[in-house]
Structure formats: C-alpha cells, structure tokens
Amino acid sequence: MPWAVVWNGNAGDGQAKQFLDQDVRRYVEESLEKDHQQVTYFQTEADSGARRIAQRLCKEKGLRVVLLGGDGTVHEFLEGALQGGAHQLHPIQLVIFPTGTANALYASLYRPVVRAEDKDDWRWLAMHCANGAQSYPLTLMRIDSGDTRYACVVVSHALHAAILRDSESLRAEHPGLDRFKIAAAQNASCWWNARLILHRAPSRAVTRYDTDTDSFEEIKNGYEMTQQGDVIVDGPFAYMNAMVVERLEPTFVPAPFASGHCKPSLRRSNEELDVIVIRPTQSPILDRDASESQRSAFGHGPLTQVLFEGMYREGTHVKFKYNSDGSVTTHGDGPTVVEYFRASGYSWHANDDHASTTCIDGTVIQSRNVKVNALPQDAITVRANPPMAVS
Ligand SMILES: Nc1ncnc2c1ncn2[C@@H]1O[C@H](COP(=O)(O)OP(=O)(O)OP(=O)(O)O)[C@@H](O)[C@H]1O
Helix, strand or coil, X not given: CCEEEEECCCCCCCCHHHHHHHHHXXXXXXXXHHHCCCEEEEECECCCECHHHHHHHCCCCCEEEEEEECHHHHHHHHHHHHHCCCCCCCCXXXXXXXXXXXXXXXXXXXCCCCCCCCCCHHHHCCHHHCCCCEEEECCEEEEECCCEEEECCEEEEHHHHHHHHHHHHHCCCCCCCHHHXXXXXXXXXXXXXXXXXXXXXXXXXXXXXXXCCCEEEECCCCCEXXXXXXXXXXXXXXXXXXXXXXXCECCECCCCCCCCCCCHHHCCCCCCEEEEEECHHHCCCCCCCCCHHHHHHHHHHHHHHHHHHHHCCCCHHHHCEECCCCCEECCCCCCECCEEEEECEEEEEECCCHHHEEEECCEEEECCEEEEEEECCXXXXXXXXXXXXXX
C-alpha cells in the first residue's frame, strides 16, 4: 500500500515539521521498507490547506495517509477527498499524528491518557496502530447551507459557534486552549433564537438520553412532532452542538456517548449524530423575556457549571438537573439542564443574523438555514485497536 504524509506547519504551535524531521519520517520509512512501498510528502497550502492535496491523492488506489496537523487539517483533507469523489473511488486509511491545538478527533478516537508538556508519547497512539490494527470508518456529517460541506467532529450554533468565531482573533496572543475559555466568557450571557428540527431515519426514531434509566428513549411526548416523526425544538438556545465524537479538547467532553468508548447500550450507530442542547427556558425560573441580569446570572451560573463542572469533568453534565430555585444539582427531580438527543440529522432555522453563525469543524460560516445529516460511508477509515469507533 503506498503512503503519503501531509503536514501542516501552521497547526498548533507550528511543530509539525520538527516532528516530521525528528522521528515521523524515519518511522514511516522504516515501516515501508518491509513492504517495498513508496512515500510522498506534501506540505499543506495557505489558501486551500489540505483540500487540494486530498483531491489529488484520492485518485490513487488504496492509500494510507499520515496527517500531521489538528482538526482543521483532518477536516480539510476529508472535505477535499469527498469533494474529489473518494466515497465513490478508492478507500483511504488515515493515520493522525496530532500537532494541532485541540486535536478533538484524535483525542476522542484514541483517548490519550498521558499529555505532559514534555512528553510526546500521546501523539504516537495512531502511528502505532498503522500496521496490524483494524480499520474503522469515520462517521462524517454532510452540511447543506447553499454549499455542501463535510465535518468529522462538530457542527455547532449558539455558544460554541460564537466561541470559534471570536477565538481566532485571540490565536496570536493565546496560541493554546485558553483562547476558547476567554471567548466562552465573552459570550456566556447571549441567547440565540432559532428553530431546531431533529430528523428521524426511516427505521429509527429520534431519541433522548434519560438520566433515570441511563438509556436513550424514543421521544413520544414533551415536544411538538411532525407527521413524519421529526421533533421540533424551539429556542432560545444557549448551546447547540451536533457531534460525532465525544470531546472537543483532550479533557472537554460535551457528548460523552458520541464515540465508541461508552457502554455498548449507549453507543451511537454510524447513521446517527448526537445533539447537545441547552435552552435556558428549561430552568424553572426563566422565560424567553428574561432580563439582561437574569441572562447574565444564567450564563455565569448553570451554563458555566455545565461547561466547567460537567463538560470539563468527563461529561457529567448529562446528569445535571434544576432545583425549583433554578440552581443546579446532580440529584433531584427537576428538568435536566442539558437535552441530549440522537437523530439521523437536523435542520437549524435561525430567526435572525445573530443565530446564523455556524461552526463546521472550526470553520465559521453565516447561514440562516442549515441542514445536517449523518453520512455513513466505508471509504475513509482510521486504524485503531478495538473497541474504538462506532459500528
Ligand atoms: N501553509 C499554510 N500557511 C498558513 N496556514 C495554513 C497552511 N496550511 C494550512 N494552514 C491552515 O492552518 C489552520 C490551522 O490548522 P489546524 O486546524 O490543523 O490547527 P489548529 O487550529 O491549531 O488545531 P485544532 O483544529 O486541532 O484546534 C487551518 O485553517 C489551515 O487552513
């Protein structure tokens, strides 16, 4: 099998070339010697990232691609390959060597436990699976908003999209993960007005995680439904992420059941995506006419708790519930703070420009109407030891 190595010298703090020259090149060439195969090296480009390289490579038969970069590099490679027709052409095996800032896809797939600044073992988990491990298809999302795009991590609106929009201007001053926290604090009091419609698959109803039964249950009441069985969720929203991986940073887990690590009964199929919603009006003390100070109290209270005491603590926020005074507890019988849905896709209809900001694997676009579907495919796979990816 021929190999290609694609590296992004701009990802993270710019270390891809250093890793390539130090160890990765030697590791790849030693692996290939046994097979008498060839390797070609490509540096990503300022205008198209990894897209143009992928369009060219996906025409080659049975390729293994080592990617040195972050989520943006993987995203651009996949988008280029899909736009170039990889899903109808030859399979591609991806091996990620993470050199980005968040490395969400890598962290979700391989769950590196060691991430000390002075140690790089965590970056080698996928490389060590390059030979001898199994191949798993990635779940992708197809996004239609006038153009067609693809995502392999997250499509988001509301708070997360605003964070990605605002954090880019902080990159030079804060090259690490801190820039996401600063942007989160700047947007904590905002609400976004939109209608979310969760789509059912022909053979699968829309489900919602039930904290009491610890299972996904078909939605039968509590929401407006269409005749086709789609579920309507009206805003305002504070948070709305669709995810096919569990984490967005190595220790930030918004969707704890979206990757293959959770217990089998909670695992997502390849035809579904997980949708994480926070609507402030689920709180017993808030309605859509809440004052600025009430919104601020919600943003710096329950919402901050979900982010920092839940998502940053291995996803425990899925169990958070409201008390009657609007405070948050992990016990009690009030409504859950987070609505955790599972569907084959969704439509987002923004009521105004503010709610039109959409993040697609880190790229921010403006669109009032966005349709997203899980995209089952077998052509683009990652190497890993079982059990890892969803089936
Ligand atoms: N030659 C280049 N010059 C300038 N920018 C580049 C070049 N090649 C790629 N890029 C851009 O670098 C950006 C950052 O890459 P990437 O997303 O992989 O890293 P990151 O943002 O640090 O990590 P993560 O997405 O995991 O947080 C991408 O948007 C990509 O288009």
